[in-house]
Amino acid sequence: MPKLNIFFKKDSDNYLLESFRILRSNMHFLEKKENKVIIFTSTIPNEGKTTISANYAMSEAVTGKNVILVNCDIRRFRPFSGLKMEIAHGIESVLLGRKKINDVVIKDFEENLDLLPSKHLNGGITELFLGDRIKELLEGLRKRYDLVVLDTPPLTIATDAAILSEYADGVVYVCGYNMVKKEKMLRAKKILERARAKIYGVVINKIDEKTYVNEYGYDEYKYYSSYIKK
């Protein structure tokens, strides 16, 4: 079960969080723009896309921005199993016209971070993102929030990220270390290219410790704690 694992806290001094600060800084350098809508997607399931998008959203919320995390993955039966409250309705109800956006958004899920969850829906899912309602929904969110983060299903499972990229500023691609075949990634990239999506960049996730230290050269984390103390 995908768990909404937000560990980016304001008072934490974990070296792992530096990775998300780097991601946040790079996102700022890429495009200095107000009221962004950013899509997070990946190639295959279990690459860690939800965790990356949630913690990236949290890292922006910590700076004082007004952020909303939207779960556009309606295909999963039980999304965000870590939530304490029971999800009665989600984004699919808004797109079907059954609910209004204000009734569905979870306010102050974290400080400065709202959450628009989703609920499992059978059949006709892709068509939800092809109507006018999704456009109105995203434009409304863009006006109200400083940052809108869309968590979408993997591209080999569904092309929702490509469809939604029409209304977004850019796509962040999450790649699990030693998880994706080259051919699959190429196929996913072509899907995004055909949709004329703007790819901001790639986040490589789940790098094992030895590789992270030896081959990627990130051995500073061993000295991070003592450095902070001094």
Added chain:
Amino acid sequence: MKRKKREEDLRYEWEDEDDDEIELMDLVFILIRSWKLIVMSALPVIVLGAVFAMTRPDIYRAEATLMVSSGQIYSVNNLDNAEISKNQKLVSSYTEIAKSKSIMRNVIRKLDLDMEPEEIAKLLKVTPIDDTEFIKLSYTDKNAQRAALLTNEVAGEFILKIKKVMSFENLKIVEKASVPDKALPKKRALILAVSLVLGVMVGVFIAFMLEFLHSKLRKPEDIEKIMGCSVLANIPDFNIEKTGEK
């Protein structure tokens, strides 16, 4: 015009740097990452080598020395260079006769052995000692007594054969084969060393084969090339979180 050329040159150089070059460090990392696989592949080969080295049987070699000489009685004043020279040349001829099948067959019949003439010939070694009138006969066997016995019997049959063929007696036993007391060296250390090297080579070969057949992406450069954009961040596995503070 100049600006365009410079830009093109820069692109060309950049493209050169982007070529697929296997760096030495990449090979080292492959070995570091695959050390368990290499060890597991090498172990069977090393174990086989160890078993082979431990189970080698004792082998004994018995030696006899023969001499080609004329029947005449020598005296110091009567030494003939031509005679000695002729005898030395005979040594080479006699060496070939020593391994004939009839000699082997006679030895087998005499000792009632359950062996083929070729088997004895394989283990028999006939060595002319250069520039001398001596011939060395040696035989190796697992049984020390049998080694000595066979050596002496072959020597005896050899002398009889020469007597028939050459019609004179000019071959004599200088020293009979005695029962050897020490076995030949087993070379266990050498066998172990060779099996260790072979095992590691097999392991490294398998590791490199698996690495180059591996199709799942690892390197940031490969991912950037496919996606056509840069890497925004590298996120370690969350287990690393344990080493930090919360």
